[in-house]
Amino acid sequence: MNNLEDLKLREVRLRAPLTEDDIRSLEIGDVVFLDGVLFTGREGLYSQLFDLNLQPPVDIRSLSNVTFHCSPAVNELRPGEYHIPAVSATASFRFDKYIPLLFERYDVRVIIGKGGMQKEIYQSTFRKYGAVYLTTVGYGLGALYGRGIRSVKDVHWKEELGLAQAMWVLEVENLGPFLVECNAQGRSLFEMANAEINQRFEKLYAGLPQPKLKRLGEVTSPTCEVL
Amino acid sequence: MIAGSALYQTAVELNRRAAICIPEDARLAVGQLCQRETHSLSRYVLEQIMENYQVAVAEQRPMCADTGLPRFYAKVGNEAVVEGGMVGLEEAVRRATAEATAAIPIRPNRVHPLSRKDQNNNVGVHAPTVDYSFEPGVNWLELTVVHKGGLFGGDYRMLFPADGVAGLKRFLLDSISEFFRRGMSCQPLVVGVGIGGTKDVCVRLAKEAACLRIVGDRNPDPDIATLEEELLELGNSTGFGVMGLPGDGAILDVHIEIAYTHTGGMPIAIQHFCFAHRRATARIGADNSIEYRGNPCWFTPFYRRESISFQPA
Structure with missing residues (x-):
């Protein structure tokens, strides 16, 4: 299947943590909704775990194998009691160096985020561990995703990292929609989209000048990605 | 007082x-884009965006x-x-x-x-x-x-007078290639273009053009208005829909603002204002x-004045 128009947009509802069978059953373009437990994390958490090599404040393996690259909009109703009306993903590509460690040390197998990751890491790491990447839709669907947050089970490293970077452990119900961007075989929805669009896109450059003033370190072909 | x-x-x-x-102008424009979209995946995403607007207001969620x-x-x-x-x-x-x-x-x-x-x-x-x-x-x-x-969707380039409109078009396409793939700019969006001034002024104008003019507004200078429509058409003919997926376009409007600039240069900046407008x-x-x-009316005749003293029309 090479044309995105052939995708079925099959809706799937799964419970987190996901089983290996759940993960292997996911196909590019499936629309996923989740129940169960997941935890949030981004550069702040990864720095604590992998740059500073700190012990996590909780046994991550016992929580879930699903993590969400995001920060919630949150209010603290009473000390220790939180309400999250909205949540939106953050771009995942910049966390690539931490992903092998996250899979290896903490058995994470599902990444939810914005925009997917580099194809090199899909091939080298997602395939190896049988992991999948689910992309949020849109991406600023804060209200829709906020609806799926049933409760805050816990928050870790809040003082050290601040509200936006802390590790939130969330109980979710029908949280979604997420699109399967990378399946356990390392195939990527965005790679297919780029291949389909590039043929037409490149033609629009006919007759347009190269910039006279170059910048060091830039990619130079319009069909390349900048990440 | x-x-x-x-x-x-x-x-x-x-x-x-x-x-x-969501401001009314953006909601209507995204709704129209959704109705026009012929690619099923892009259309699905646009439908979710429209539903998110509605849920946000109904349930008072960001x-x-x-x-x-x-x-x-x-x-x-x-x-x-x-x-x-x-x-x-x-x-x-x-x-x-x-x-x-x-x-x-x-x-x-x-x-x-x-x-x-x-x-x-x-x-x-x-x-x-x-x-x-x-x-x-x-x-x-x-x-x-x-x-x-603010992480994605903005860029700056020093062009020169000889680059003209062709250089501007290339810059628009380059910025689309950079930030429309994977939907990094959270399309659909309004493109703001700042041309001229100094480096910092053209970036500021691009931001204001993107964020402070409503969808459908045209620059009062007829040449600039024509260029806005030309760039809108070009930007929506790339094959990109929302999220970097194949589609019929992901630009709601193009707004251009200019400032008098150095005689040897044509600095240019582009800013993307995402659908969470x-x-x-x-x-x-x-x-x-x-x-x-509903309309910020930021770009007034006084703000865009060309003469020493301001004479209201």
Whole structure:
């Protein structure tokens, strides 16, 4: 299947943590909704775990194998009691160096985020561990995703990292929609989209000048990605 | 005199409206794009975006959890008198930003760039900024708040006069290639283009063109208006729909603003204002009446004046 128009947009509802069978059953373009437990994390958490090599404040393996690259909009109703009306993903590509460690040390197998990751890491790491990447839709669907947050089970490293970077452990119900961007075989929805669009896109450059003033370190072909 | 308390209360309410309520011009434009879209995956995404707008208002949830960087634009009437002066205004909007961050809530996004210290209230050094413009012959003050992300979707290039419109087109396509793939700019969006001025001025104009003009608005200069339509058509013929998926286009409008520039150069900047189009405006009268307005009307004839003295039409 090479044309995105052939995708079925099959809706799937799964419970987190996901089983290996759940993960292997996911196909590019499936629309996923989740129940169960997941935890949030981004550069702040990864720095604590992998740059500073700190012990996590909780046994991550016992929580879930699903993590969400995001920060919630949150209010603290009473000390220790939180309400999250909205949540939106953050771009995942910049966390690539931490992903092998996250899979290896903490058995994470599902990444939810914005925009997917580099194809090199899909091939080298997602395939190896049988992991999948689910992309949020849109991406600023804060209200829709906020609806799926049933409760805050816990928050870790809040003082050290601040509200936006802390590790939130969330109980979710029908949280979604997420699109399967990378399946356990390392195939990527965005790679297919780029291949389909590039043929037409490149033609629009006919007759347009190269910039006279170059910048060091830039990619130079319009069909390349900048990440 | 415009009271500090009116400024504060208006600024809190503007933050709430911006965070939760999609402006009518953007909602209509995204709805039209959704109806026109012939690719099923892009259309599915647009339908989810429309539903998110509706859920945000119905359930009073922020439409996007990424607050971006809240900032203010103040259009100050030349005859306006503000309690505490501009220092009073700046304190009122800082206080309002901290209050709105906790009350709505919006995510405390603003951190020290090096230490990453977060005061958890979206306030800090140069945060939030207030940009000013002035309006002759009136005694009101208009305040606009914009919440906009900032990691992707903006770029700058020094072009030269010989590059002309072709160079501009290339820059538009390059910025689409950079930021439309994977939907990094959160398309559909409004493209703001700043041409001329100095490096910093063209970036500022691009931002204001993207965030402070409504969809469908045209530059009053007919040549620039034609260029806006030309770039809109070019930008929507790339094959990109939303999220970098195949589609019929992901640009809601193109707005161009110009500034007189160096005789040897043509600096240019592009800014993308995403579909979580968080913008709200109010006019505060000298009698402290408050009127919420759908159109920020930031680019007035006075703001775009070309002559030494301003002669109203």
